[in-house]
Amino acid sequence: MTILQGKQVSKSGAIQGSGHIGHNDTDDGFSDLHPAYSTLQAMAESNRCLYCYDAPCVTACPTSIDIPGFIRKISTGNPDGAAKTILSANIMGGTCARACPTEVLCEQACVRNVSEDVAVEIGSLQRFAVDHLMARDELPHPFKRAPLTGKQIAVVGAGPAGLSCAHRAAMLGHDVTVFEAKAKPGGLNEYGLAAYKMTNDFAQREVEFLLGIGGIRIEYGKALGRDISLEALRDGYDAVFVGVGLGATNELGLPGEAFDGVDDAIAFIEQLRQTEPKSDMPVGNNVIVIGGGNTAVDAAIQAKRLGADEVTLVYRRGAEHMLATEYEQELAKINGVVVRHWAKPVAIKANGKLIGMEFEKTELRDGKLVGTGEKFEIRADQILKAIGQKIKADDLAGMEIAGGKIVVDENYQTTASGIFAGGDCIKSGEDLTVQSVEDGKQAAIAIDAFLKTA
Amino acid sequence: MADLSCKIAGIDSLNPFWLASAPPTDKKYNVVRAFQAGWGGVVWKTLGIDPPVVNVSSRYGAHHDQNRRLLGINNIELISDRPLSVNLQEIRECRKEYPDHVIIGSMMAPIEERAWKDLAQQIAESGVHGIELNLGCPHGMCERGMGSAIGQVPEMVEQVTRWVKDAVDIPVFTKLTPNITNILWSAEAALKGGADAVSLINTVNSIISVDLDSMVPEPMVDGKGTHGGYCGSAVKPIALNMVAEIARTPETRDLHISGIGGITTWKDAVEFMALGSNAVQVCTAAMIYGFRVVDDLIDGMSQWMDDKGYTSVEQFTRAAVPQVANWNELNMNFDTKAVINPDNCIECGRCHIACEDTSHQAIAMNVKEDGHREFVVIDEECVGCNLCYHICPVPDCITMEPVKTDKPYMTWPEHPLNPMRQAAE
Known part of the structure; x- marks a missing residue:
């Protein structure tokens, strides 16, 4: 999996290995995943864009941002114009620049993948432009309202x-x-x-x-x-x-689900997001995350960065079935998360307090997911459920x-x-x-x- | 490794790479470093009559590409601002310490016979291999009646060349300015004056950019800017044409040519020589990267010569000159078409939009069933202009393929659609 190396190690170096982050310095573990570009980096990267016509990256963007257009504006020293191009299609271009799985959207479609196997880092460029504009408090809002309708x-x-x-x-x-x-x-x-x-x-x-x-x-x-x-x-x-x-969130449907220590991953992340400093956020020593999507990966990585000794992400199918992108899965591993595929939870183990979870191995039989009967246990004092919302x-x-x-x-x-x-x-x-x-x-x-x- | 030694205006040189008269050849310290790096020769920064000129602070403007690579520099620096005696002493020392390397003395003086002759003789006595007449600087010195003020008047070019030829018995190079309407007039004047060679081009008169905060042209000298001399890879095409014109015109073709103008790589140097230069001079590339660039110039030219089977530079010098023609001599029946190799295409669409918007609507963009795009040349519309071939970011994705034809070679003067057609008989 070279995606991560291309994207992660070469540029940011921000992922602090798989190390245990002490409770006193957890904030360091929550610094920017992809540090913002300097002007020099933005100029260099923007000049890698070939300014494609009817570009595949635009088609791949759900908001159809004129990506070659905004990148060209960055390269000509017009980052605020670039930001307006972005925001006119996507007013939350700043968040999308940070959170989009670009590796399966715009950057996946970049023609540079074909010519040299490394896409233009569209997300980072988008962030550079939007941040540049947003930092200029003195400017009026870039868009004007049409005559009021009274509606x-x-x-x-x-x-x-x-x-x-x-x-x-x-x-x-x-x-x-x-x-x-x-x-x-x-x-x-x-x-x-x-x-x-x-x-x-x-x-x-x-x-x-x-x-x-x-x-x-x-x-x-x-x-x-x-x-x-x-x-x-x-x-x-x-x-x-x-x-x-x-x-609402989906339930495992197992006895003991209401037990202290069994939480929704989404609630865990919500609490973490609202906690400052992050070192005040409680986390288990041995954390199990159930699920295969980006929420599962986000929860697992953040539990690890909060200082959990062991974080095990368990998914009932294979890596190729996970909704989390290949990049996110790799990110989990780099952060020291143990990922186990082909196992489903069958029992929550408690002994006055939560002590672990029992799993049954799974396999596909005639296209149907079934348990093999083989079971194993993972100890845990916290279980985070990320099995979907409804x-x-x-x-x-x-x-x-x-x-x-x-x-x-x-x-x-x-x-x-x-x-x-x-x-x-x-x-x-x-x-x-x-x-x-x-x-x-x-x-x-x-x-x-x-x-x-x- | 091929032998790169060459001879120009009767002067033997270890290789065809000399540093042009400019800041890099301002003093012994630089020249020694240049010789140690491998340059075959230098043209010492232009010497004038004492007292030395005084230069301003802030001297260069730049034309960058968007990656901040320098495409060109313009400068408003004048000639050497050190006393003549100091320069001549250092030339003597360099000649003694590096006897196998060429030193040419560049000079400039007001349009007075005595001034040119005296200065030329003093410089010759320092032991230089030859003298180059700076008739080109388009800034500063021309306001004092020197530089391009002389180079732009063919009669003066001839006169100055003759004065110096009469005064010294070493080869004289007349350096030509490109800031004229027809380079052949200056070249013919130099030839008539007795020049052994012409050096070209000097810098192109230019304003390189404007600082948009202060509204002052660059380079800025306390709130004002002035036009300067443009050099670097951006001027190479201008220089190549002027070199070729002199080399292919019967009246001037016997002149030796020291080619100058944006030479940055060994390929540039080969092109200058193929179009008529007997040797070349380099300045900007060294100013951007240091003297070490000569290593690639030497190595690249040698490798290329080995690959092509050339054993001396004379074998390819002027090799492209016979193929330089007037437009009226081109074959109107030649036809070439773009061919896009879909295996190499990365689907950027640049060829399509360039052709669609600005050329002949000859490249169709088809969306295939799998969503991928396919770019196809419409042969009936393609005029073979090469635009798509040049803008395609993938080498060898688009090729230009000549169309087989039984039609004869036919020039415009012979063409049936030419109302001024010459009779076929």
């Missing part, structure tokens, strides 16, 4: 989808009220992404920047089903956008839900007229920040059209 839009959820929708709707001249259940905006950008991908409170800075457009008001502590209802919103607003994400359907009465996702038409409208949806709660693409931003943007454009014909 009011309600957005449920201040995550990537909701805020992207709010920003685009505000640009189109509408006024937006965002209802957010939590105390802070940003959604998974604030609560869900790994800490070493979102350093220096970036999620909050980005929201502040985004709100610079004007016309967006956020009400915190307003949860759907508790404080607000879709019915009331539809009555009180000209249109509604639902970007609630996936509010929608909180109770709050979404009145609209059709299928396959665990809100059903929308090609215009992001749900089966309830005037209510639109996007982000992880609909089935549009991968559950990624970048896809949510695209959903929100497109939904805002659809809402604008809807309001013009309504």
